[in-house]
Amino acid sequence: MIYTKYGKTDMTLSAIGFGGMRFLEPYDSDQCHEMVQYAYSQGINYFDTAPGYCGDQSEIIFGRAFKEMLKIRDEKPFYVATKSGADNPSDLRRNLENSLERMGLDYIDVYQEWCITSMPQYEQRKANGILKELTKFKEEGLIKHVCISSHLPGDGIREVLNDYPFEGVLLGYCAMNFQYRDAGIDAAAKNQQGVVCMNPLAGGLIPEHPELFEFLKKPTDKSVVESALHFLIDDPRINVALLGFSKNKHVDQAIAAMDSYKPLPSGYKDSLRSNLKENFNSICTGCAYCKDCPQDIPIPALMGAYNQFHITKDPMNMLNTLRYHYGISKEKAIEFVDSCIACKKCEKECTQILPIVNRLQEIKKEISKLD
Ligand code: SF4
Ligand code: SF4
Incomplete structure (x- = not known):
């Protein structure tokens, strides 16, 4: 497993993160929380969830897993990210308290101002006092780091990241659509803000249509999934690629892809650009x-x-x-x-x-x- 330092924080995160949005059978809690613990045992130390993922089951599943994991957290650190899209301080506080309770935690490592979809919406939340409340949470020790999660295009993300000293960003980014959000990742790197990428496999398109994405593969790659993950690991601006897992063997496959990573040949990204254009x-x-x-x-x-x-x-x-x-x-x-x-x-x-x-x-x- 590869680990990198997340922005200016003291967190060192695994290059593969566990995204809690895609538990296949979230009501089979035993299977799910055991899988979270399995990922942790294999070196994954970043767990991203949200209230509302899989109903409220995602945070509950993680909570069950964390109960065991907390026993050894001092020797084997792990980090938890969750979110709130509340547009006023009292709802925000309620959301945070509910997340802490569901997961049995005293604090959240990465608390994300969730789903920023436009600058006016962001400005409105700010005017309502959301950022001040997040700062208060930090002072109270309820959260460690204030971050954002956004679906804006790259230049919109850049504007938000330049507006406030957020400590990191979660955004959708992969080998197929990287041009759409590159400006946001550039801004994060310049500001020393951490970067976590969701949808690293283009929402399943890459594994479901390997023939279309054959051009991602280097001669030694066994699959396009491996190639798509290497694309993200190779980027020094990116800390974590978030993957959803439904079986332990998917965790193993992701870790194997990490282990087979070697620096990409020079010109690889340019060749992707022209392949995307031509093919x-x-x-x-x-x-x-x-x-x-x-x-x-x-x-x-x-x-x-x-x-x-x-x-x-x-x-x-x-x-x-x-x-x-x-x-x-x-x-x-x-x-x-x-x-x-x-x-x-x-x-x-x-x-x-x-x-x-x-x-x-x-x-x-x-x-x-x-x-
Ligand atoms: S044609 Fe294109 S540029 Fe013109 S209004 Fe429609 S979407 Fe916008
Ligand atoms: S390929 Fe065409 S539609 Fe798509 S982002 Fe580029 S210019 Fe816009």
């Missing part, structure tokens, strides 16, 4: 050249979600990507589509020459049918 003709590569829409429609996010539909033909994958990767609800996505004035500025700027206006309409049509 993914009908796929949005997240380059964000189209981002300045006169109607403020987040086109790279909508086209990124459309990729899921394009590849899997399942509109639910597209809706889930909108919701969980980009923080855009079904209603908000439809509102965006309806606000398009078909000026086609985006299509003229698109490096992939995608039919963006038609795809927006398809998004609306497909997700309108879903709950």
